[in-house]
Amino acid sequence: MSTGNMNLTLKVWRQKNSQTAGKFVTYKAEGISEDMSFLEMLDVVNESLTKKNDEPIYFDHDCREGICGSCSLYINGHPHGPKKAITTCQLHMRTFSDGETITIEPWRSAAFPVIKDLGTDRSAFDRIQQAGGFISVNTGGAQDANAILIPKVVADEAFNSATCIGCGACVAACKNASAMLFVSAKITQLGLLPQGQPERYSRVQAMVAQMDEEGFGNCTNTGACEAECPKEITLTNIARMNNDFFSAKLFREEHAHDHTGGE
Amino acid sequence: MSLDAKIPQGPLAEKWSKHKFNLKLVNPANKRKYDVIIVGTGLAGASAAASLAELGYNVKSFCFQDSPRRAHSIAAQGGINAAKNYQNDGDSVYRLFYDTIKGGDYRAREGNVYRLAEVSVNIIDQCVAQGVPFAREYGGLLDNRSFGGSQVSRTFYARGQTGQQLLLGAYSALNRQIHLGKVKMYTRTEMLDVVTIDGQAKGIVTRNLKTGEIETHAGHAVLLATGGYGNVFYLSTNAIGSNVTAAWRAHKRGAFFANPCYTQIHPTCIPVTGDHQSKLTLMSESLRNDGRVWAPKTVEVANKLQKKEITAAQVKEDERDYFLERKYPSFGNLVPRDVASRNAKEMSDEGRGVGTTGLAVYLDFAEAIQRLGEDTVRAKYGNLFDMYYQITDENPYKQPMRIYPAVHYTMGGLWVDYNLSTNVPGLYAMGECNFSDHGANRLGASALMQGLSDGYFVIPYTLGDYLATIGPKPVDKNHPAFEKTKQEVIAYNNKLLALKGNKTVVEYHRELGHIMWEYCGMARTEEGLTHAKGLIKALKADFWKNAIVTGENDEVNAALERAGRVADFIELGELMVTDALARRESCGGHFRLESQTPEGEALRDDENFAFVSAWEFKGEDQEEELHKEELIFENVKLSQRSYK
Numbered sequence: 001m002s003t004g005n006m007n008l009t010l011k012v013w014r015q016k017n018s019q020t021a022g023k024f025v026t027y028k029a030e031g032i033s034e035d036m037s038f039l040e041m042l043d044v045v046n047e048s049l050t051k052k053n054d055e056p057i058y059f060d061h062d063c064r065e066g067i068c069g070s071c072s073l074y075i076n077g078h079p080h081g082p083k084k085a086i087t088t089c090q091l092h093m094r095t096f097s098d099g100e101t102i103t104i105e106p107w108r109s110a111a112f113p114v115i116k117d118l119g120t121d122r123s124a125f126d127r128i129q130q131a132g133g134f135i136s137v138n139t140g141g142a143q144d145a146n147a148i149l150i151p152k153v154v155a156d157e158a159f160n161s162a163t164c165i166g167c168g169a170c171v172a173a174c175k176n177a178s179a180m181l182f183v184s185a186k187i188t189q190l191g192l193l194p195q196g197q198p199e200r201y202s203r204v205q206a207m208v209a210q211m212d213e214e215g216f217g218n219c220t221n222t223g224a225c226e227a228e229c230p231k232e233i234t235l236t237n238i239a240r241m242n243n244d245f246f247s248a249k250l251f252r253e254e255h256a257h258d259h260t261g262g263e
Numbered sequence: 264m265s266l267d268a269k270i271p272q273g274p275l276a277e278k279w280s281k282h283k284f285n286l287k288l289v290n291p292a293n294k295r296k297y298d299v300i301i302v303g304t305g306l307a308g309a310s311a312a313a314s315l316a317e318l319g320y321n322v323k324s325f326c327f328q329d330s331p332r333r334a335h336s337i338a339a340q341g342g343i344n345a346a347k348n349y350q351n352d353g354d355s356v357y358r359l360f361y362d363t364i365k366g367g368d369y370r371a372r373e374g375n376v377y378r379l380a381e382v383s384v385n386i387i388d389q390c391v392a393q394g395v396p397f398a399r400e401y402g403g404l405l406d407n408r409s410f411g412g413s414q415v416s417r418t419f420y421a422r423g424q425t426g427q428q429l430l431l432g433a434y435s436a437l438n439r440q441i442h443l444g445k446v447k448m449y450t451r452t453e454m455l456d457v458v459t460i461d462g463q464a465k466g467i468v469t470r471n472l473k474t475g476e477i478e479t480h481a482g483h484a485v486l487l488a489t490g491g492y493g494n495v496f497y498l499s500t501n502a503i504g505s506n507v508t509a510a511w512r513a514h515k516r517g518a519f520f521a522n523p524c525y526t527q528i529h530p531t532c533i534p535v536t537g538d539h540q541s542k543l544t545l546m547s548e549s550l551r552n553d554g555r556v557w558a559p560k561t562v563e564v565a566n567k568l569q570k571k572e573i574t575a576a577q578v579k580e581d582e583r584d585y586f587l588e589r590k591y592p593s594f595g596n597l598v599p600r601d602v603a604s605r606n607a608k609e610m611s612d613e614g615r616g617v618g619t620t621g622l623a624v625y626l627d628f629a630e631a632i633q634r635l636g637e638d639t640v641r642a643k644y645g646n647l648f649d650m651y652y653q654i655t656d657e658n659p660y661k662q663p664m665r666i667y668p669a670v671h672y673t674m675g676g677l678w679v680d681y682n683l684s685t686n687v688p689g690l691y692a693m694g695e696c697n698f699s700d701h702g703a704n705r706l707g708a709s710a711l712m713q714g715l716s717d718g719y720f721v722i723p724y725t726l727g728d729y730l731a732t733i734g735p736k737p738v739d740k741n742h743p744a745f746e747k748t749k750q751e752v753i754a755y756n757n758k759l760l761a762l763k764g765n766k767t768v769v770e771y772h773r774e775l776g777h778i779m780w781e782y783c784g785m786a787r788t789e790e791g792l793t794h795a796k797g798l799i800k801a802l803k804a805d806f807w808k809n810a811i812v813t814g815e816n817d818e819v820n821a822a823l824e825r826a827g828r829v830a831d832f833i834e835l836g837e838l839m840v841t842d843a844l845a846r847r848e849s850c851g852g853h854f855r856l857e858s859q860t861p862e863g864e865a866l867r868d869d870e871n872f873a874f875v876s877a878w879e880f881k882g883e884d885q886e887e888e889l890h891k892e893e894l895i896f897e898n899v900k901l902s903q904r905s906y907k
């Protein structure tokens with residue numbers, strides 16, 4: 001079923017589950033076309049494993065067009081591979097050369113335990129969002145959308161932060177496994193918008209507290225996250241978040257932990 | 264069994280308001296005594312879960328991805344319609360209603376579509392309040408663009424990532440309720456069956472995708488928001504995981520499946536390059552605001568392009584056929600999807616297609632770049648151009664995109680009444696997994712609208728009526744139906760795991776896709792469909808003999824997940840073919856070659872086919888039974904759709 005003429009050697013991390021230790025296993029990927037995406041190359045390998053009744057390599061993926069944030073492979077030492085500003089599923093085999101050896105690992109972070117092979121549990125990210133990544137508004141009571149004027153520059157900047165896909169590459173890239181880029185993107189999006197002002201300070205405190213609880217590391221301003229982020233979320237977001245965080249402390253926001261809104 | 268759509272009586276514009284008044288309410292203090300199960304966290308499921316939890320119900324929410332934020336809605340690109348008339352260009356609730364009924368080729372219910380248009384305005388307000396960063400004009404007001412099948416600008420958008428932003432809005436509302444303890448979230452959990460007691464839905468059976476554990480969950484009602492089934496074609500623009508399993512298993516427990524053959528083939532997708540391809544990528548319809556679709560006028564020029572002897576830029580203006588502009592002067596490049604797709608196919612069939620396979624036409628931005636400048640074009644469509652470049656290695660700022668139709672959306676789905684209830688009491692369906700609002704062809708930017716309408720603004724009212732009727736008595740979790748259904752699921756999974764043949768599940772899926780695309784795709788005939796039915800039956804028999812399913816139940820097992828989904832797709836494929844055979848007319852996306860106008864447009868047969876086909880499952884390998892819900896048009900006049 002192969003259609004191309006590239007032959008590659010893969011060193012793939014295999015691990016049965018979070019309880020067992022993993023190891024690298026070497027596979028051949030043969031007859032690979034350069035028009036294939038990286039995940040389609042893995043599909044080919046998995047098909048041949050399946051034919052031999054061997055267990056295929058597990059990896060997370062869904063949309064395969066760079067938007068859902070599922071795919072999460074650490075390829076040759078880079079989250080999402082060697083190219084800038086793309087996700088694993090957008091990486092194509094034309095980036096590699098015939099005969100190359102490619103090392104494929106899962107995200108490595110204590111807060112993202114491996115569930116199997118190349119798949120990790122990133123639910124810590126959801127819990128951080130649950131702690132405060134929202135505007136407390138119930139369905140139904142909203143005013144007319146055009147009653148809130150938002151200058152285009154502000155809307156565009158909020159949008160840039162809102163493009164974070166929650167993939168976790170920033171954590172995987174960081175030597176401290178810090179989640180600051182991810183957390184700051186949401187804080188910045190909501191903090192820039194007028195709708196986000198009432199809970200601005202309580203939000204940052206709640207989200208940062210949850211982030212610490214999940215065991216993510218500290219930010220030491222190395223910038224590896226920004227360099228590897230497929231959506232080009234910038235370090236400016238972290239600066240904004242730090243600002244809000246210190247302001248929140250300074251003003252001892254009265255309702256720091258009471259940001260949940262009414263039922 | 265007669266199908267009652269429960270459309271309220273009275274004038275169109277008053278139906279929904281009156282209905283809301285007539286629905287029973289659950290006393291606020293009693294709401295917390297009800298448990299509601301919602302499967303799916305896309306736009307429909309997440310919005311419903313958040314809204315129902317806000318009202319006070321206890322919600323259990325399920326998705327198979329590792330996070331609710333990754334539901335397939337995240338991938339929607341172009342935008343969401345709403346009859347806000349912010350542009351003062353003549354839009355109104357009635358016009359959105361009319362465009363949608365006409366776009367659906369008069370195969371949708373007037374009452375449902377009007378309600379959809381009516382609540383569309385609330386959706387935008389709600390999303391903005393949540394912090395969804397829609398595109399804005401310099402003065403700070405919301406911006407709009409145009410989509411196919413309409414002559415007004417009513418589409419709200421967030422660059423090419425509208426679905427992502429809307430879903431993150433709904434996800435944030437959901438998160439707030441998870442935080443408050445009103446929603447319990449189950450990620451990486453797949454629903455595999457519905458539990459019914461005395462004919463009413465009372466729970467579900469799920470598999471924990473991390474541990475393999477098969478569990479049961481009880482609730483006063485079960486709401487499915489599990490998305491569309493376009494992946495029955497193997498290649499589609501849907502996410503790899505999108506599947507029909509939840510809807511199909513509900514169907515096998517008694518829920519009727521409506522209009523399964525209505526499939527939307529989207530005209531502008533990146534063409535197939537080879538057999539290795541695992542999915543197709545959409546290039547949003549919004550691109551047709553500025554991109555011009557063309558093919559060479561002659562086969563000779565097309566041949567040269569296919570062999571790469573010349574480039575598109577070298578094709579002179581008078582050698583190009585801007586076929587949509589030529590044939591449909593008033594809508595031009597913005598004709599509805601079914602029309603645009605058939606025309607692109609016609610070009611390729613005539614030998615005028617481009618690209619190495621000849622299965623493509625051009626979508627050209629040269630004129631727009633000249634008129635607006637490259638920066639403006641980048642600001643509008645940058646992420647789509649980047650996506651195109653990543654996949655094809657061709658720069659669309661410099662050369663036209665190659666595009667071809669691909670399966671994109673399924674208008675068919677579980678039959679529901681006006682209250683979004685299936686014919687199984689207590690079982691509801693929302694979003695793409697129901698059949699309700701788009702008739703035989705969905706207009707662009709209307710799926711997001713429908714998903715959010717169902718979840719934010721319809722189900723919170725209609726579900727209350729049912730719950731108030733059955734009362735808050737807890738569901739008996741010890742009822743034997745739970746254990747029985749669970750054991751059936753376990754037995755079914757074991758049957759799949761026992762398959763140790765010689766052909767992979769992906770191979771079966773691909774083969775099914777070929778059959779569906781060939782015989783139940785853009786052009787369908789009696790002969791082809793009959794042939795396809797035989798092929799699918801044979802494929803099913805072969806699957807249950809020769810498929811390979813690796814691994815065990817009690818672990819992460821993607822092979823088992825895929826096998827279950829493909830097995831269901833095979834059965835659904837057969838029903839789609841049956842439905843396409845029964846509908847001896849053309850309408851919207853369902854094009855029977857035997858039924859076309861002299862100009863080659865879809866020719867409806869209103870006298871005999873102005874009905875919804877609702878299919879009843881009659882047992883394994885039995886022919887399904889057709890029930891008809893007549894469509895009644897009191898406000899619009901049925902006419903041959905014209906976009907000329």
Ligand SMILES: Cc1cc2nc3c(=O)[nH]c(=O)nc-3n(C[C@H](O)[C@H](O)[C@H](O)COP(=O)(O)OP(=O)(O)OC[C@H]3O[C@@H](n4cnc5c(N)ncnc54)[C@H](O)[C@@H]3O)c2cc1C
Pocket residue numbers: 302303304305306307308325326327328331333334335336337338339340341342343425426452453454455488489490491500501502505506508509545671672693694695696707708709710711712714
């Ligand atoms: C590429 C692309 C672009 C699009 N662009 C637009 C656009 O611009 N405008 C527009 O209006 N429409 C667009 N559409 C269509 C639109 O995105 C979808 O119709 C819509 O998002 C479907 O939403 P949903 O909530 O019904 O389902 P989905 O978003 O598909 O969500 C399904 C949910 O159900 C869950 N699920 C499914 N089965 C099970 C199971 N068995 N057990 C547990 N959970 C399950 C999934 O985990 C997921 O959470 C686009 C579609 C595609 C493919």
Ligand code: SF4
Pocket residue numbers: 163164165166167168169170171181182185228229230231232233
């Ligand atoms: S900030 Fe970037 S790298 Fe981190 S989760 Fe978001 S998109 Fe991924």
Ligand code: FES
Pocket residue numbers: 060061062063064065066067068069070071087088089090
């Ligand atoms: S699979 Fe969705 S971003 Fe890669």
